[in-house]
Amino acid sequence: xxxxxxxxLASILIFSGCSMKxxxxxxxxxxxxxxxxxxxxxxxxxxAEYDALAYQAFNAAKKALLDDMKVMGLTRRQCIVVDIxxxxxxxxxxxxxxxxxxxxxxxxxxEWINSASCExxxxxxxxLNFASENGYEIFYVTNRKEKFRKPTLENLKKxxxxxxxxxxxxxxxxxxxxxxxxxKISENYKISMxxxxxxxxxxxxxxKAPLQKRFALVDSLRNEVGQRxxxxxxxxxxxxxxxxxxxxxxxxxxxxxxxxxxxLEGF
Ligand SMILES: [Mg+2]
Numbered sequence: 001x002x003x004x005x006x007x008x009l010a011s012i013l014i015f016s017g018c019s020m021k022x023x024x025x026x027x028x029x030x031x032x033x034x035x036x037x038x039x040x041x042x043x044x045x046x047x048a049e050y051d052a053l054a055y056q057a058f059n060a061a062k063k064a065l066l067d068d069m070k071v072m073g074l075t076r077r078q079c080i081v082v083d084i085x086x087x088x089x090x091x092x093x094x095x096x097x098x099x100x101x102x103x104x105x106x107x108x109x110x111e112w113i114n115s116a117s118c119e120x121x122x123x124x125x126x127x128l129n130f131a132s133e134n135g136y137e138i139f140y141v142t143n144r145k146e147k148f149r150k151p152t153l154e155n156l157k158k159x160x161x162x163x164x165x166x167x168x169x170x171x172x173x174x175x176x177x178x179x180x181x182x183x184k185i186s187e188n189y190k191i192s193m194x195x196x197x198x199x200x201x202x203x204x205x206x207x208k209a210p211l212q213k214r215f216a217l218v219d220s221l222r223n224e225v226g227q228r229x230x231x232x233x234x235x236x237x238x239x240x241x242x243x244x245x246x247x248x249x250x251x252x253x254x255x256x257x258x259x260x261x262x263x264l265e266g267f
Contacts, residue, residue: 054232061195081139081194084156132163138161
């Protein structure tokens with residue numbers, strides 16, 4: 001009986017703690033996801049290493065493209081498929097604002113995208129213009145929603161990216177998978193290169209793949225990385241986080257904290 005009472009008391013305490021945490025977050029204080037975001041945003045904005053990694057990615061892309069140009073006998077038109085967010089355009093000011101104001105996505109996201117004021121990722125502009133000048137068509141494949149088409153084109157144009165026109169911009173459809181959009185492009189073009197910050201930007205084998213499988217798949221594709229697949233760093237968000245959360249939506253912060261803590265490997 002005494003044990004039962006203790007269990008009930010413990011349950012009340014745990015439940016109260018949980019409710020308090022949620023209540024605090026709803027009132028805009030002590031938001032846990034922003035605490036997790038701080039180091040990632042600082043890395044993108046204040047680590048010169050981030051810029052160096054981006055330059056490294058686009059230098060590798062240029063080298064791979066020069067190799068691709070040497071290949072003879074290709075009859076189909078060639079293209080590059082490129083993601084937008086955290087690949088060509090830097091959204092870290094939005095993420096920083098979330099921390100500063102204690103808000104989270106999708107709050108103020110629409111306002112940020114409509115401002116069309118994302119700055120280009122280091123090296124992106126030079127590389128895509130080089131590719132375009134050398135005869136490669138550029139297709140922008142993004143999971144931004146269709147309603148953001150106009151400001152997205154405006155932002156790409158303002159930043160100086162090549163060919164920011166309607167039929168070269170494929171936005172999110174009913175699925176976040178980009179495979180159907182890549183297939184559509186492949187009907188008329190040979191995709192020489194794919195560039196992104198998310199493994200889903202390259203091939204659908206990664207789509208909703210469990211965490212361990214993602215590692216095995218990357219191992220199996222190691223020769224493509226830096227060649228046909230060019231990857232940019234993004235510690236702020238992405239499928240890598242979704243995989244830790246086992247692709248579950250609607251998790252409480254306690255559940256997310258627990259999955260993140262369980263994902264850590266100590267020694
Ligand atoms: Mg992206």
